Amino acid sequence: MAQPVLSPRALELAQALVRFNTVSANSNLELIHFIRDELARMGVKSRLSFNAEKTKANLFATLGEGKPAGLILSGHTDTVPWDGQAWTVDPLGAVVKDGRLYGRGSADMKSFIALAVAHAEAFLDSPAPFAIHYAFSYEEEIGCFGVRELIADMRDAGIQPLACIVGEPTSMVPAIAHKGVYRYRCCVRGKEAHSSLTPMSVNAIEMAARVVGRVRDMADGFEREEPRYAGFDVPFSTASVGQFHGGIADNVVPRDAEFRYEFRDLPTADARAMQEQVVAYARSLEPAMKKVAPGTGFSFDTICEIPSFLGSAQDDVTRLAMRLAGEPQTTNVAFGTEAGLFKQAGIRTVVCGPGSINQAHQPDEYVSLEQLARCEAFMQGLAGIRSLD
Numbered sequence: 001m002a003q004p005v006l007s008p009r010a011l012e013l014a015q016a017l018v019r020f021n022t023v024s025a026n027s028n029l030e031l032i033h034f035i036r037d038e039l040a041r042m043g044v045k046s047r048l049s050f051n052a053e054k055t056k057a058n059l060f061a062t063l064g065e066g067k068p069a070g071l072i073l074s075g076h077t078d079t080v081p082w083d084g085q086a087w088t089v090d091p092l093g094a095v096v097k098d099g100r101l102y103g104r105g106s107a108d109m110k111s112f113i114a115l116a117v118a119h120a121e122a123f124l125d126s127p128a129p130f131a132i133h134y135a136f137s138y139e140e141e142i143g144c145f146g147v148r149e150l151i152a153d154m155r156d157a158g159i160q161p162l163a164c165i166v167g168e169p170t171s172m173v174p175a176i177a178h179k180g181v182y183r184y185r186c187c188v189r190g191k192e193a194h195s196s197l198t199p200m201s202v203n204a205i206e207m208a209a210r211v212v213g214r215v216r217d218m219a220d221g222f223e224r225e226e227p228r229y230a231g232f233d234v235p236f237s238t239a240s241v242g243q244f245h246g247g248i249a250d251n252v253v254p255r256d257a258e259f260r261y262e263f264r265d266l267p268t269a270d271a272r273a274m275q276e277q278v279v280a281y282a283r284s285l286e287p288a289m290k291k292v293a294p295g296t297g298f299s300f301d302t303i304c305e306i307p308s309f310l311g312s313a314q315d316d317v318t319r320l321a322m323r324l325a326g327e328p329q330t331t332n333v334a335f336g337t338e339a340g341l342f343k344q345a346g347i348r349t350v351v352c353g354p355g356s357i358n359q360a361h362q363p364d365e366y367v368s369l370e371q372l373a374r375c376e377a378f379m380q381g382l383a384g385i386r387s388l389d
Contacts, residue, residue, distance in 0.1 A: 004373040011101070013038075013114035014372065015094035017077075018103035024078040024141045027055045031077050035059055035117055035136065042120055049153040051146070056138040058150040062159075063123040063132045070131030071317070071382075072164035072347070074338060075113040076140030076147070079105040085363035100366040107355030107367040112167030115354070115375045122383035129387065133161055140338055143183075143304030147338045151345050163317035164342045167353030169360055169367070172374045173331045174321040175351040177231065180308035181336040182271040183262040185301040186211060186282070188246075191293035192255035201253035202289045202296045205246040208257040211298070214281045215239050215261050218274065229266045231332035237265045239274065260303065264336075267310035275300075307340035311350055321352045324381040325374070333357065352378075 020031040036046040039061050047060040064070060082091045082104055089095050091104040101111065113136055123132040135154075138146035154161075168175075188211075190204030219239040228235040239261065246257030261278075265271040282298040289296040311318055313330050322330065335357055342349045354375035355367035 003370070004377040006369050006373040006376055007118070010115050010118040010372065010376050011096070011369070013118045014101060014106070014111045015096070017110040017114045018094040018101070018106050019092050021092055022078050022105070023081045024139055025081070028077045028138050029055065029057055032057045032059050032136070035113075038117055039120060042124060044120065044124070047153060047157065049149045051138065051149070056146065058138060058146050058153070059134065059136045060150060060154060061134045063120055063134070064126065064128070065131065067129060067131040069160050069162050070133045072133045072135045072161045072342070073116045074135040074137070074147075074164055074166045074342065075109050075116070075353075076137045076338065077110070077113065078138055078141050079108065079110075080141050080361050082363070087363045089364060096369070099369050101369065101372065102364060102366045104365055107169045107365055108357070108360035109168055109353055109355075111355060111367050111372055112353040112375060115372065115379055116167070118376070119379040119383055122380065126383045126385075128383075128385050130162060132382070133159070135164075137338065144306045144336075144338050144341060147341055151341060155345075161347055163315070164339070164347045164349040165317065165321060166337050166339045166342070166349060166351045168333070168335070168337045168351050169353050169355035169357050170331065170333060170351055171356050172325045172352060172354055172371060172378065173327050173329070174318055174325060175333045176311035176313055176318055176330045177267055177332040178309045178336060178339065178351070179232070179237070179264040179266060179334065180271050180340065181262060181264055181304065181306040182275065183260065183303035184275060184278075185258065185260050185303055186278075187299045187301070188257040189296050189299075190253070190255050190257070190289070191296055193253045195251040195253055198253055200292070202292050204254045204257035207285060207289060207298075208244070208246060208259055210285060211278065211282050212241050212244070212259055212261075215241055215278060218277065226266070226269070229268060232266070233334050237263065237269045237274075239263050265308055267308040269308075271305070306336045307344060309337065309340040309343055309349065309351070311339070311343065311348070315348045315350065317348045318350045320385070321350045324378045325352060
């Protein structure tokens with residue numbers, strides 16, 4: 001069976017998108033406007049939904065206006081930074097060598113977006129009885145914030161899609177499950193004192209450490225007791241502390257401490273209940289703290305809550321993705337995506353895209369041209385289908 005060959009147009013668009021610096025801290029408007037203008041040349045109108053500062057936007061476009069509810073091709077436009085990484089190529093250079101496209105976002109996940117846009121004309125001419133929707137979001141990498149606005153805007157417009165394909169890098173193997181990602185910040189206010197007078201103080205670091213210990217105990221409990229979920233690299237929920245800050249000098253009992261932690265919950269677990277356990281334990285420590293100084297205590301902030309995703313190998317969209325990708329089986333993935341949010345919105349969803357997560361977020365990130373060609377064949381097949389099932 002002949003291997004698919006990547007078209008020059010698809011590669012050109014993938015390179016163009018990689019060259020936009022859309023690290024999550026930056027605006028993505030230049031890239032969004034580029035795609036908007038590409039579609040406008042074909043007579044396709046784009047809906048943009050913005051962040052509060054109007055510095056970032058989601059793009060939603062429908063190819064096949066007038067057809068019944070369609071199939072979403074979803075991707076995020078932002079990338080992680082590359083500060084401090086040992087790159088041997090320009091992260092924004094979009095260099096092609098040795099059968100690979102290099103650059104930040106090449107695997108995660110601008111290539112999927114580019115391949116979708118490269119087939120806009122084919123989707124416009126498609127015999128399929130449903131439309132194709134593009135849904136390209138901002139700030140996925142820091143919490144899936146943009147897609148929430150995109151889904152709300154879609155609802156406001158009365159758009160009710162049939163299904164969604166999220167094009168995260170799965171090596172073109174359809175993924176039907178991933179864990180959630182729930183991150184929180186805990187701030188501790190203690191009472192400072194000279195370190196020779198510790199009974200007159202509340203040590204914020206020590207109080208924080210007790211809660212950190214509880215998070216660690218919970219992680220041990222998940223590993224020891226939680227029912228396993230086959231198909232995940234780590235088949236149980238996890239908890240970990242990623243940052244800890246506090247103190248100003250060795251001889252000053254610290255007034256303030258802060259730490260950040262996360263839960264990665266199985267689709268069968270409840271991350272919010274996990275967080276409630278942490279908060280309850282912290283509250284149990286406060287009476288003794290306030291006995292020394294009334295203003296002491298704990299406060300919690302949510303950094304992000306990305307729900308887990310659980311699809312089905314029997315869903316029409318999963319079977320379609322398997323057929324178009326030429327894959328006889330599905331997989332689970334360890335990383336979080338926007339799929340859980342689409343699923344929560346009542347949209348049947350599968351995750352399937354070119355490249356491997358092993359290259360994402362790494363120095364010299366790349367996607368192989370072979371994977372891009374497979375994704376292009378996927379898009380061509382999608383443009384030619386006549387029904388979803």
